[in-house]
Amino acid sequence: MADKKHEFQMEMTCEGCAGAAQRVLGKLEGVSNVETSVADQRVLVTSNLSSDILLETLKKTGKACSYIGTK
Template identity: 65%
Template sequence: MASKTHEFQVEMTCEGCSGAVNRVLKKLDGVDDIQIDMEAQKVYVASTLSADVLLETIKKTGKATSYIGEKQ
């Protein structure tokens, strides 16, 4: 199955926040790439996993998170 890039809005205020998001996502099998835009508070995840799995994983950091959609 080809990976898709999912876009999430994540409340991040510092490098520690983005680091936490990066760490939890890297623990998942099926995540190919993670891009974090601190200014826009967006996280882009290229993965074969469902958006729901990724969303729940990011929420484990305690950050306010919402799924925006699939990036074309």
């Protein structure tokens, strides 16, 4: 399966929140890139994994998050 860029909305108040998203997603095999924006409260994930797997992983940060779509 080819990599897709998935966009998520995630409640982030600081770089620590962004770092948490990068840490949990970085542990997944199949994730090639993670970009975060605290100002926009967005997480962009380049991966060959399903959006459901990525969303469940992001929820492990304890922050409210939702799937927006692919870019």
